[in-house]
Amino acid sequence: MNWRLPKTEDLFQMIESWQSESDVKCMADNHEAKAWREILLAAHEQAKKSLDIQTVKGHEYKYDLLFGLQMYESLNISESTASDDKFWIYLSIFVVPEVVFWRWGPSAHDRFYNNPRRIWLKVIWWYIHLSWQGNRDTTFQILENNSTDIVVQLVERSGPYGYRVKLCRTIMKVFDEYCRKQGKEDRIVFRKLMKLNTARLAVMEPALCEGEETGYVKQLFAALGG
Amino acid sequence: MSSAIALYPVLTEELLRKIGLQVMEYEFKYDFNHQQRSLVAKPLQGFENNHTRLYISDESGEWDPNQFNFKFERTLLISNPYYLFGEQGIAVRDAELGIAVKWTSKPSKQRGVFIGSSISLEKSEKDVLVSINGEFSPGTLREHFDLTTILYLKKPGNPNHAEKHLANIAGIELGVLDSFTYYLSGQGSFFPVFSIQDAGPLWRAECNWQDPRVDPFDDTSFRILLNENHPHYKHIHSASGNSVTPLLKEIVFFAIQILIENVLKDVPYDEVINGTNADSGSICQAVKYFIDTFDLETSTKEGLAFTLRKNMDDKFGAMDA
Numbered sequence: 001m002n003w004r005l006p007k008t009e010d011l012f013q014m015i016e017s018w019q020s021e022s023d024v025k026c027m028a029d030n031h032e033a034k035a036w037r038e039i040l041l042a043a044h045e046q047a048k049k050s051l052d053i054q055t056v057k058g059h060e061y062k063y064d065l066l067f068g069l070q071m072y073e074s075l076n077i078s079e080s081t082a083s084d085d086k087f088w089i090y091l092s093i094f095v096v097p098e099v100v101f102w103r104w105g106p107s108a109h110d111r112f113y114n115n116p117r118r119i120w121l122k123v124i125w126w127y128i129h130l131s132w133q134g135n136r137d138t139t140f141q142i143l144e145n146n147s148t149d150i151v152v153q154l155v156e157r158s159g160p161y162g163y164r165v166k167l168c169r170t171i172m173k174v175f176d177e178y179c180r181k182q183g184k185e186d187r188i189v190f191r192k193l194m195k196l197n198t199a200r201l202a203v204m205e206p207a208l209c210e211g212e213e214t215g216y217v218k219q220l221f222a223a224l225g226g
Numbered sequence: 227m228s229s230a231i232a233l234y235p236v237l238t239e240e241l242l243r244k245i246g247l248q249v250m251e252y253e254f255k256y257d258f259n260h261q262q263r264s265l266v267a268k269p270l271q272g273f274e275n276n277h278t279r280l281y282i283s284d285e286s287g288e289w290d291p292n293q294f295n296f297k298f299e300r301t302l303l304i305s306n307p308y309y310l311f312g313e314q315g316i317a318v319r320d321a322e323l324g325i326a327v328k329w330t331s332k333p334s335k336q337r338g339v340f341i342g343s344s345i346s347l348e349k350s351e352k353d354v355l356v357s358i359n360g361e362f363s364p365g366t367l368r369e370h371f372d373l374t375t376i377l378y379l380k381k382p383g384n385p386n387h388a389e390k391h392l393a394n395i396a397g398i399e400l401g402v403l404d405s406f407t408y409y410l411s412g413q414g415s416f417f418p419v420f421s422i423q424d425a426g427p428l429w430r431a432e433c434n435w436q437d438p439r440v441d442p443f444d445d446t447s448f449r450i451l452l453n454e455n456h457p458h459y460k461h462i463h464s465a466s467g468n469s470v471t472p473l474l475k476e477i478v479f480f481a482i483q484i485l486i487e488n489v490l491k492d493v494p495y496d497e498v499i500n501g502t503n504a505d506s507g508s509i510c511q512a513v514k515y516f517i518d519t520f521d522l523e524t525s526t527k528e529g530l531a532f533t534l535r536k537n538m539d540d541k542f543g544a545m546d547a
């Protein structure tokens with residue numbers, strides 16, 4: 001499918017014209033967009049309700065996680081769709097602009113369209129996808145103690161040729177085990193881990209290591225003294 | 227892009243010759259109603275000589291990577307594997323080497339590895355047949371992907387005195403056998419031309435970049451969309467499907483003019499031509515290539531239109547659209 005979008009200048013004007021929640025209007029009216037809208041609004045309301053919040057301040061990560069898990073399961077899209085920036089820009093601006101606005105406030109151009117690495121819906125989908133442990137409950141458990149910093153560290157380090165999905169899922173699982181042992185979420189360790197990983201990937205292919213991805217990730221942690 | 231300098235011996239041209247490597251072409255297939263159907267990879271025009279860029283074609287026209295899976299099989303024959311092992315080789319004598327196919331797809335934001343069979347002196351000293359296969363689920367791949375066949379160290383060995391310099395950690399890559407890019411859409415055009423179906427005009431060009439010095443020249447930054455629903459669409463392709471029709475040439479000239487003029491609005495001419503600050507593979511570099519190669523006059527619109535047609539017209543054999 002080809003999501004045709006207006007020019008960047010027009011998108012800029014649209015986002016700028018939204019200064020308060022009442023300015024934001026959903027413009028999609030086709031059948032498919034309505035179905036997506038229903039799914040995403042339900043995920044939004046459900047996440048707000050479980051956290052018992054009206055504004056996102058102070059609950060950013062918890063909200064992203066709950067909303068993300070629900071969106072991931074109910075959107076049920078392929079990786080090929082999810083890697084198309086235009087799809088996410090279309091959803092953000094034309095399908096559920098009020099949700100993105102609620103999360104990021106006015107003039108958040110990067111989160112709507114302007115920076116492919118920061119488009120919020122896309123980032124959250126990939127965060128869940130790269131952490132997915134086969135079902136929602138287990139995925140929630142390994143992610144519940146993380147923070148928005150971990151989201152950025154994981155999703156923005158795609159490397160020049162894309163994500164190694166299995167490796168990411170293994171890292172997230174082992175990192176959670178590590179945090180539980182330490183009794184705290186350690187974002188410094190996660191940053192170090194991802195940096196070391198990037199360096200090693202220049203010469204190693206995790207899937208080819210002894211013990212494959214799991215063996216490789218254990219070695220990473222061992223090198224950090226974990 | 228990162229690169230690494232290997233501090234251990236890896237596969238060289240000379241070693242490749244010595245081991246007598248014969249690589250069979252990939253065979254591509256997909257499952258259709260419990261049956262396997264074949265897909266064919268054809269070289270893009272302009273790449274017939276080295277076959278490094280190909281497009282995947284389905285004779286039946288049914289295959290859609292979003293709905294069907296995609297499988298490959300490949301066989302390699304290594305006549306003299308013993309040259310790979312020992313002091314003069316790349317692995318310890320009692321180590322095990324493996325063949326793998328790495329896949330990467332920037333437009334699909336993913337990569338992975340398929341593991342093939344292994345090579346060791348213990349198994350066989352002569353004529354080793356290595357096979358490898360892989361499968362992608364529907365909806366994994368988009369636009370294009372690369373398949374790179376590599377040799378890697380599967381199991382470390384016990385190095386003797388003369389073998390201490392050899393790589394001996396499982397997972398280390400010891401060389402690339404070959405690499406190909408496969409296109410899934412738009413007949414896999416190198417020059418990014420795609421077909422759409424809507425009520426719009428016959429064609430349009432899309433320019434989509436933040437910074438042409440950095441953003442890569444690919445089908446997300448620049449492309450031509452041809453509208454199959456338009457009544458004149460039939461004039462775009464020749465009956466044989468091989469030659470480029472005058473109409474398509476005109477569309478491409480016009481699109482390149484749009485591309486060049488838009489880039490020169492963002493980046494000063496001197497900067498484009500000197501190549502300063504432009505990343506390799508960037509839109510700026512592509513524009514510099516067009517200007518240099520076809521000696522384009524860019525100071526006026528009419529000059530650009532004239533030189534495009536004068537200098538590029540007979541070059542189309544090498545530029546498929």
